[in-house]
Amino acid sequence: MNGIAYPVVREGDDEIAQLRARVRQLEKINTALMDRVERSIDMEGGAFSMFETAIALESVVRDRTSALEAAMSELNRVIAELAAANEDATAARILLRDAIESLNDGFALFDADDRMVLCNRAYIRIFPWVEEMSNGSPEFSELATRLANTGATLSSHIAPERWLRDRVERHRRAEGAHVQALSDGRWIQINEIRTSDGGIVGVYTDITSVKAEDARQRALELAERNLALQATLDTLSEGVCLFDAQHRMQASNEGLMRVLALSDGSAEAVRDHAALVRWCVDSLGLDSPEALDWRHETTQRLAAECLIDGRNFIIRSVPLSNGGMVFTFDDVTDHMRLQRSLTETAETLERRVNERTAELVEVNRQLVEAKNEAESANRSKTSFLAAASHDLLQPLNAARLFVSAMDGQALPERPRALVQQTSTALDSVEDLLEALFEISRLDAGAIQPEIVDLPLGGIFNTLRVEFAPLAAAGGLQFDVAETALWVRSDARLLRRVLQNFVSNAIRYTEVGQVVVEVEQHADTLKVIVRDTGPGIAQEDCEEIFEEFRRVGRTQKIPGKGLGLAIVRRVSTMLAHDLALDTTPGKGSAFSITLPCVAPLIVAEREEPVALPSSGAGGMVLVIDNDPAILLGMEALLENWGLEVVAARDPGDPVVASALAQNPAMMIVDYQLDDGLTGDIAIATMRAIAACDIPAMVITADRAEETKALLASLSLPVLHKPVKPAQLRALLRQMDVI
Known part of the structure; x- marks a missing residue:
């Protein structure tokens, strides 16, 4: 091959051979025709016959000659095209040879039968013995066998058969690059790729210098690591x-x-x-x-x-x-000396610790006793307040009923004024007791918040309806912002906080306005109750949140000083921040910060179904174990034009008689004698009457469990002391009066 072998281009050979055969055929025909003419002349000897024959032959010869000339012209054209194609192929072969020979990497081409078609000088420099085999177009397996037998690679030197098998298999897969280490110390990277006609192209790169540089770098790194290791060891x-x-x-x-x-x-x-x-x-x-x-x-x-x-x-x-x-x-000599010293010190400390432990045990025992006493006192206080919430509210409720009954009578001016003063005093006592009971429940942990996502607009609407008349009576402008924002809190406790804010603002503001505003921030919002009242001095801003503390001009205004104490306890329970911005003489702004949440889709509430009633002016059955409350309730309801049947127990014969008359309403105390509760008493009386008589419950029990129970039974609830206006509104709602 002399370094490179190329295939000969033979394009157009078949066409030229056909044209030459055609020319030879035409020449034979022409010769035969001429011979026949000559024989005809000899045989006949007639001049006219010869003339006719000559004319016919001339026409035939002319046609054959034209065809021959056309064939020769086509042959010349094809030969010219073939010559041009051969020149192009020769130029391409020269370019291909120069390109392949210019490669620094070895190059070898194998056909679909895995025989070597060509290779360059760089390939022969890598594998010198290939030159003597290249002229015979050897198969790759022959080249690999020769390489294995000569031990030219390290792997073939150790295990030639295994190396040969692996090398031939890798060559047939032609999946990319791999590296071969030669026995003479050179490293060759082989990259084999399969061609479109099924052959294989191999590129062979000598990477010995790269490997040497890599080895040098590795040696340098190893030396540096050894130095670092030695330096590290020396620091120990x-x-x-x-x-x-x-x-x-x-x-x-x-x-x-x-x-x-x-x-x-x-x-x-x-x-x-x-x-x-x-x-x-x-x-x-x-x-x-x-x-x-x-x-x-x-x-x-x-x-x-x-x-x-x-x-x-x-x-x-x-x-x-x-x-x-x-x-x-x-x-470890010094360490052991220190350890012995520490052991001695530890023994000394252990003795001291034992002595102090004995002292602490005694102190702890005393603390446990004090804690038990405090818990016992707290339980006693809780029990006392629970009992007081019932025992105090019972006579207060009776007094409220009696005063309301007297207020409905035609009395002289002086007695009517006394009745109104008595009603005002009862209102004050009622507010004080409710505040005290709420503080006691908050301190005792009896109130547990129910944190939910709720619309702030609902609470604002309640404030607007509840306090608008009170503000109007005081000549104040009362504005509550419209909002569609939602917050995460306890609805009842949050409403209680805002009610205290608004109630205080209206109570202590003589002229101007009270405004409920909302400020939204990133993920929180602040509800602000702003007034134009007297304001609060800076030194008093902390004291107003304590029980029974009223400062400055507010001491002359009726109040108990418990509302803000309840607000502080509730905000601490809900983890809502409180703030106060005030200027004496210009007003105050109480605010609470709430977590803001995304609005929820709430299904429309169904309209409540009205309870059946017997019409206005019907009979009302009252059940209460306190005779004074029965008398007061009877007097109040009779003033409203109702017929009243009162009993201390659902088992009283008058109850059965009243149930037979289908009363318009049953008003039942929740805590009756012998552990009987109002819900059970109502269920019993409805069973006796064999109909669902409208009923409500009156109770001094403000526990959340009781409220939840009565709400689940759809029983309206009024808390003692009963406000006659609330009772009358409820009776009107239920079409009793």
Whole structure:
């Protein structure tokens, strides 16, 4: 091949051969015709016959000659095209040869039968023996076999058959690049790719210099790591030495020289493991030579306490995976002295701790007793308040009913004024008791918040309806912002806070306005109740949140000083921040900060179904275990034109008689005698009447469980002391009056 072999281009050979055959055929025909003419002349000898024959032959010869000339012209054209194609092919072959030969990498092309078609000089420089085989278009397997037999690669030198099998298989897959190490130290990267006609192109790159640079870099990195390792070892306070599998010392640190009292001249004394043992035993008086035993059976790290040159050492030995061993010498003399000192100190401290523990046990016992007493007192207070919430409200409720009944009578001016004053005093007592009971429930943890996502607009609407008449009566402008925002809080407790804010603002503002505003921030919003009242001095801003504390001009205005104390407790329970912005003489702005949430889609509420009634002016059945309340309720309801049947127990015969008359309403106390509750009494009386008589419950129990129970039974509830206006409104709503 002389370095490269190329295929010969034979385009147009078949067409030229056909044209030449056609020309030869026409020449034979022409010769035959001429011969026939000559024979005809000899045979007939007639001049006219010869003339006719000559004319016919001339026409035939002319036609044949024209066809021959056309064929020759087409042949010349094809020959010219063929010559041009051969010139182009020759130029292409030259360009291809120059391009392949210009490659620094070896190049070889194999056809679909895996025979070598061509290769360049760079390929032959990599594999010199290929040159003598290239002229015969050898198969790749022949080339690989020759390479394996000569041991030209390291792998083929070790296992030629296995290398040959793997190399031929890798060549047939032609999946990309791989690297071969040659026996002469060169590294060749081989990149083989399959062509579209099923052949294989191979590019062979000598990467020996790259490998050498990589090896140099690795050696440099290894040297740097060795230096770093040595520097690290030298920073250790312990003595460290490393031995290889032949028991020769490979590395040590300055700590070892110091521990073993070695100088630069005596370092050879521990050049191997045996020398190390001899030096430690003979020169330093090691009392436990077994601590330096060479171990092969385990990789577990072992430690032994020893005496070397009169000092305490811990010798640790760690077998390495390559068969070597590492020994460390840790001087623990000072540590052991400190440990003994600490032990003595610990014993002294232990005695003192025992003494103090005994004292603390006694103090703790006293604290437990005090805690138990405090808890007992708290339970007693809670029980007392629970009892008081019923026992105090019972006579207060009766007094309220009697006063309301008297207020409905035609009385002289002086007695009517006394009745109104009595009603005002009862209102004050009622507000005070309700505030005290609410504070007690908050302090006792009896009120648990129900944190939900709720619309702020609903609470604002309640404030607008509830306080608009009160503000109008005081000549104040009362504005509540419209809002569609939602917050996360307890609806009842949040409403209680805002009610206190608005109630205080209206009570203490003489002229101007009270405004409820909303300020929205990133994920919170602030509800502000702003007034134009007297304002609060800065030194009093903290005191107003304490019980029964009223400051400045507010002391002359009716109030108990408990509303803001309740607000502080509720806001702490709900984890809502309170704020007060005030200027004396210009007004105040109380605010609470709430977490803002995305609005929820709430289904439309169904209109409540009206309870059946017997019409206005019907009979009302009242059940209460307090005779005074029965008398007051009877007097109040009769003033409203109702017929009243009163009883202390649902089992009273008058109850059965009243139920037979189908009363318009049943008003039942929740806490009756013998543990009977109002809900059960109502269910019993409805069963006796065999119909669903409208009913309501009156109770002094403000527990959330009681409210939830009665709400689940769809029983309206009024809390004692009953406000006659609320009772009358409820009776009107239920079409009783």
